[in-house]
Amino acid sequence: MYYIILTQILLLLAALFLTWQAVGYFRRMRLWKRAQKTALPPSYREALEKVAHYRVLPARLKEKIRPRLLFFVWTKEFVGIGTEVTDEMKAIISFYACLMVVNIPDECYDELQTILIYPYDVVKRQIESEGGIYREEDLALEGESAGDTVVIVWNEARREALHIRRHNVILHELAHVLDFENGAADGIPPLERSRYHRWTTVLYRRFNELREKSIKNRNWEDYRLIGEYAATSAAEFFAVITELFFQKPEILKKHFPDLYEELRGFYALNTAELFKSMD
Numbered sequence: 001m002y003y004i005i006l007t008q009i010l011l012l013l014a015a016l017f018l019t020w021q022a023v024g025y026f027r028r029m030r031l032w033k034r035a036q037k038t039a040l041p042p043s044y045r046e047a048l049e050k051v052a053h054y055r056v057l058p059a060r061l062k063e064k065i066r067p068r069l070l071f072f073v074w075t076k077e078f079v080g081i082g083t084e085v086t087d088e089m090k091a092i093i094s095f096y097a098c099l100m101v102v103n104i105p106d107e108c109y110d111e112l113q114t115i116l117i118y119p120y121d122v123v124k125r126q127i128e129s130e131g132g133i134y135r136e137e138d139l140a141l142e143g144e145s146a147g148d149t150v151v152i153v154w155n156e157a158r159r160e161a162l163h164i165r166r167h168n169v170i171l172h173e174l175a176h177v178l179d180f181e182n183g184a185a186d187g188i189p190p191l192e193r194s195r196y197h198r199w200t201t202v203l204y205r206r207f208n209e210l211r212e213k214s215i216k217n218r219n220w221e222d223y224r225l226i227g228e229y230a231a232t233s234a235a236e237f238f239a240v241i242t243e244l245f246f247q248k249p250e251i252l253k254k255h256f257p258d259l260y261e262e263l264r265g266f267y268a269l270n271t272a273e274l275f276k277s278m279d
Contacts, residue, residue: 031074035067043087044069048095051161052278053246061102061274068098071108076115083119089154092161093117096170099246100178103268107190112177113148120155145176164278168243175242179235187234195265202258207237222255245271 040048048054054062072094078085093115101107144151150173160168178189187207191199207230210223214231225248230240244252245263249271253260264270 028075032067032071035070035074038067038070040066040069040091041087044091047088047091051092051095052164053099053161053275054095056275056278065095065098065102068102068108069094072097075108077113078115078117081116081118083117083154085117088158089117092158093152093170096161096168097174100171100174100242100267104266107178109174109177111148111181112150114150116149116151118151118153120153145173145180150174150177164247166244166247168247171243171246172239175239176235179238185233185235187238189238189266191266195262199262199266202262203238203241204234206256206259207231207234210237225251225255246275249275 057065069091073090076094078090078093080089097109101109152169152173157169161170175189176185179185179187181190182188187203188196188200210226211231213220213223214228225244226237226240230237241252241256241259241263245260245267249260252263253272260272
């Protein structure tokens, strides 16, 4: 009798779970159909016209991004910490998120639920050990990714979106989200099976070369473009080269054509051509 009751309970729980999944699926489908028919709010367009990446996009890509951007806004929770969430914040963060995956079918950061937005740098207490000696230090963060949550520091993110530099915290943190979709922060985002071997061969070779130069602190040569921070882990390496792929694509292509081609294949974008006229 006990086993019969237990089986019934398990079947009921399974049915409730499947019902919950179905409700969520149909809700998302309704939102997607609504997004396809909805124009960007004027406040969103005004914010995006300040962003160099958006201004130079061809009309077809802007139109392709539009429903994705709206869907992203409607399905993610934007939370201001010590600041009010504005349409500018939603538009710019969502634009970069959707630009990255505009040509990747069915990709909309499903695991990402919450974007925490701080107005200024976040100071994080960090404990490190070396040779059995522990030390604490304060670390200023522009952004962070953890599970289903991304942290964005808005003063830096806005500056980097409006004035093209090597860094872009939004691109960096969303690259971490993509990286973790395969279950590990290892520098390997979801890839087609045919691309996996080439990707790991190229990225890990370049990452190991950078790490060796970082340890020895000499003979940096072209690796100065990528920078020492990318040597801390394969996950950070992927996030940093993703920034370069969108921020400085022609330079990345010139100095690291193999990395550029792997990123071009994954993101399905030729950013060196797409953004060559970018201010």
